[in-house]
Amino acid sequence: MAMMTYLEAIRKGIEEEMTRDEKVVIFGEDVGGVKGGVFGVTKGLAEKFGDERCFNTPLTEGQIGGLAVGLGTMGYRAIGEFQFADYILPAVNQLISEASRMRYRTKGDWTAPIVYRAPYGGGVRGGLYHSQSTEKVLFGQPGLRIVTPSSVYDAKGLIKAAIRCDDPVLFYEHKRLYRLLKEDVPEEDYVVPIDKANVVRKGDDITVIGYGMVLNHALKAADALSEEGIEAEVVDVRSLYPLDKETLIKAAKKTGKVLLVTEDNKEGSIMSEIAAIIAEEALFYLDAPIKRLAGPDSPSMPYALSLEREFLVTEDKVLAAMKELAEF
Amino acid sequence: MSLETIEMPHLGESVTEASISLWLVEVGDQISKYDPIAEAISDKVTTEIPSNFSGVVKEKLVDVDTNVDVGTPILIIETETKATEVKEDPQVDVAQSKKEEEETANEVSPRFSPAVMRIAQEKNIDLSHVTGSGKSGRITRKDVLNFDGETQKETPPASRPNPLKELAAVQSEARNEPETSESRFKDGKDEVVPADGIRKAIAKKMVQSVTEIPHAWMTVEADVTNIVKLRDAEKATFKQQEGIPLAYFPFFVKAVVQALKKHPIINASWDNGNIIYHKAINISVAVATEEHLFVPVIHEADNYSVSGLTKEIDRLAKLARTGKLETKHMQGGTLTVNNTGTFGSIQSMGIINHPQAAILQVETIQKRFIPTPDGGFKVADMVNLSLSMDHRIIDGLQAGRFLQTVKENLARFSDKSVLY
Numbered sequence: 001m002a003m004m005t006y007l008e009a010i011r012k013g014i015e016e017e018m019t020r021d022e023k024v025v026i027f028g029e030d031v032g033g034v035k036g037g038v039f040g041v042t043k044g045l046a047e048k049f050g051d052e053r054c055f056n057t058p059l060t061e062g063q064i065g066g067l068a069v070g071l072g073t074m075g076y077r078a079i080g081e082f083q084f085a086d087y088i089l090p091a092v093n094q095l096i097s098e099a100s101r102m103r104y105r106t107k108g109d110w111t112a113p114i115v116y117r118a119p120y121g122g123g124v125r126g127g128l129y130h131s132q133s134t135e136k137v138l139f140g141q142p143g144l145r146i147v148t149p150s151s152v153y154d155a156k157g158l159i160k161a162a163i164r165c166d167d168p169v170l171f172y173e174h175k176r177l178y179r180l181l182k183e184d185v186p187e188e189d190y191v192v193p194i195d196k197a198n199v200v201r202k203g204d205d206i207t208v209i210g211y212g213m214v215l216n217h218a219l220k221a222a223d224a225l226s227e228e229g230i231e232a233e234v235v236d237v238r239s240l241y242p243l244d245k246e247t248l249i250k251a252a253k254k255t256g257k258v259l260l261v262t263e264d265n266k267e268g269s270i271m272s273e274i275a276a277i278i279a280e281e282a283l284f285y286l287d288a289p290i291k292r293l294a295g296p297d298s299p300s301m302p303y304a305l306s307l308e309r310e311f312l313v314t315e316d317k318v319l320a321a322m323k324e325l326a327e328f
Numbered sequence: 329m330s331l332e333t334i335e336m337p338h339l340g341e342s343v344t345e346a347s348i349s350l351w352l353v354e355v356g357d358q359i360s361k362y363d364p365i366a367e368a369i370s371d372k373v374t375t376e377i378p379s380n381f382s383g384v385v386k387e388k389l390v391d392v393d394t395n396v397d398v399g400t401p402i403l404i405i406e407t408e409t410k411a412t413e414v415k416e417d418p419q420v421d422v423a424q425s426k427k428e429e430e431e432t433a434n435e436v437s438p439r440f441s442p443a444v445m446r447i448a449q450e451k452n453i454d455l456s457h458v459t460g461s462g463k464s465g466r467i468t469r470k471d472v473l474n475f476d477g478e479t480q481k482e483t484p485p486a487s488r489p490n491p492l493k494e495l496a497a498v499q500s501e502a503r504n505e506p507e508t509s510e511s512r513f514k515d516g517k518d519e520v521v522p523a524d525g526i527r528k529a530i531a532k533k534m535v536q537s538v539t540e541i542p543h544a545w546m547t548v549e550a551d552v553t554n555i556v557k558l559r560d561a562e563k564a565t566f567k568q569q570e571g572i573p574l575a576y577f578p579f580f581v582k583a584v585v586q587a588l589k590k591h592p593i594i595n596a597s598w599d600n601g602n603i604i605y606h607k608a609i610n611i612s613v614a615v616a617t618e619e620h621l622f623v624p625v626i627h628e629a630d631n632y633s634v635s636g637l638t639k640e641i642d643r644l645a646k647l648a649r650t651g652k653l654e655t656k657h658m659q660g661g662t663l664t665v666n667n668t669g670t671f672g673s674i675q676s677m678g679i680i681n682h683p684q685a686a687i688l689q690v691e692t693i694q695k696r697f698i699p700t701p702d703g704g705f706k707v708a709d710m711v712n713l714s715l716s717m718d719h720r721i722i723d724g725l726q727a728g729r730f731l732q733t734v735k736e737n738l739a740r741f742s743d744k745s746v747l748y
Contacts, residue, residue, distance in 0.1 A: 205470075255469075256441065256443040256469045257469075283442050284442045284443065284445075284446040285442070285443050285446070286441060286442050286443055287441040287442075287443040287444060287468055287469035288441060327462065327463055328462055328463050328466065328468070
């Protein structure tokens with residue numbers, strides 16, 4: 001076992017896979033050289049694996065997206081880093097029209113084994129361009145997986161699973177969790193399933209479903225509520241697309257009271273789809289209206305600290321929503 | 329002045345719908361509270377509906393001989409006094425929060441979540457007995473899950489042989505069928521007479537029985553020579569003492585009742601995957617009038633002697649023939665014994681009286697030559713007993729054993745048997 005942060009766990013996972021398979025390459029803005037990425041996720045990789053396997057790209061996200069597709073079809077396992085999830089947008093055509101359609105338009109003859117890494121999420125005083133949750137923009141594109149780890153253990157296991165996956169995988173990393181979470185994780189080789197949600201806490205009063213920073217809020221709130229005799233089942237969505245319907249429906253049926261938490265805007269988020277699935281599949285198990293707790297339907301995270309707090313789904317907000325649902 | 333509505337009342341525990349057979353008031357009539365306003369028919373029973381209000385009849389809301397669900401508004405009455413003193417006060421505090429309104433609304437008519445409804449149905453829980461621990465006393469999923477069914481008071485609609493929900497579908501089919509298919513059989517010279525309420529009730533019941541119950545049949549022959557002798561010896565005295573004739577039928581009812589004690593599976597009902605064994609032995613007896621067939625019930629028939637049965641059957645038959653049967657006389661039957669012999673029948677296949685498990689047809693007693701063990705012949709009084717059984721509950725084996733016991737019980741009568 002080794003104590004490491006969420007960020008270090010991702011780096012460790014990439015390093016292990018680059019060691020295991022020489023076809024794994026990684027690139028992006030400031031990814032190579034001594035800098036090792038704006039957050040330092042790839043620090044030391046260029047030194048260890050050379051500039052040909054870990055290198056910088058121009059500030060052209062469309063090119064990062066397209067390069068990965070080309071390398072992927074030529075037998076490489078490409079990892080393209082977008083410096084912030086907010087910057088993916090210029091590459092959307094490559095991601096959706098090219099990468100995610102590769103299997104489909106070649107009748108399965110060609111695949112694009114790609115990992116697009118992107119730090120997302122707010123609460124870092126990043127303002128408009130560095131705080132957004134863009135997963136909903138790319139959500140619902142058959143052929144494009146979207147995953148995100150919410151624990152240190154999952155960070156290492158999931159990046160390894162994503163690199164080994166033959167589909168293009170959009171790998172979201174919560175930038176607030178990078179150095180916040182610290183955990184003892186196994187040093188040996190392990191992966192976590194790429195398409196499964198994870199029940200991280202058992203309870204039979206309410207079900208809370210989320211991912212990222214807010215999931216960690218929910219876990220803390222669940223411990224606090226436990227002292228009041230309220231037991232929450234907490235589920236980490238983990239695979240944002242395709243959704244692990246089976247696990248989500250089962251967890252919803254278990255308590256009949258479902259709270260869906262996201263730091264994204266409330267409407268049109270991943271949680272909207274999860275709410276629809278639960279309504280469709282578990283109506284007769286519901287004991288309360290499906291509840292969504294999310295950011296306001298306002299463009300993006302403001303820069304001013306007080307306003308950022310107002311926008312963010314904080315631990316207090318999660319606790320209050322959980323309590324209200326439990327008492328319903 | 330205000331308008332009040334009278335609804336079709338509950339006419340009995342298993343009754344879900346009824347029709348008005350006769351209006352006793354007309355629009356414009358001045359009536360007092362408790363005055364009869366109409367006669368309603370359900371399950372072949374006629375009941376007078378009393379008025380809940382004093383006032384003037386404004387409007388009749390349903391047509392005669394049209395089935396409506398219990399609770400359907402049937403009549404509007406204009407009363408002289410204000411209906412309810414709660415008049416909206418314009419001075420009500422506007423600041424009163426919306427939340428509060430919602431909460432009081434919840435108290436008045438509780439809303440149940442889908443989960444609560446489902447679990448209550450599965451566990452057969454009457455939610456009016458459950459205490460809510462949720463917001464504003466809402467009953468939560470956990471309240472229902474943790475509810476101890478044992479403490480629930482006996483709730484007749486759920487446990488009596490009366491699976492209402494299943495019936496509803498069948499009943500509506502039965503109701504619709506005659507109307508829609510009527511014209512297909514009509515030809516120019518034919519006379520079309522709408523069936524009356526009782527005939528429609530019979531039709532509905534019959535359709536329900538044959539569509540819902542898989543029937544199987546069995547007939548045995550019984551030697552009742554001894555009963556014929558006994559009756560011949562006693563009938564004159566009996567008539568003189570009791571004022572009513574001594575028939576064969578009560579002997580058969582007696583033999584059947586005794587046999588049911590030994591074969592409880594015959595005294596049962598199918599209820600949505602469960603078999604209900606009825607502890608009470610309530611024998612339905614078919615009584616034909618010129619126009620209709622009624623099936624009143626001898627409740628706890630095992631408490632009667634042959635003479636007692638004779639009197640009870642006579643009493644019920646008289647009520648039927650004079651149109652005075654009430655719902656209580658028709659409910660709760662657990663097995664039907666049908667005296668088809670009076671029509672001269674020697675073999676018939678009865679339709680089971682839903683939700684019972686069987687019907688026994690007692691056919692005509694006939695004198696026959698039958699072989700004797702020593703190789704000769706003797707004249708005996710023989711009768712056929714034809715049993716229709718609900719094959720979901722009863723198999724041939726149990727039916728055969730039951731009929732064998734009935735035969736033995738019949739053979740046990742002798743000229744020394746007492747009728748009282």
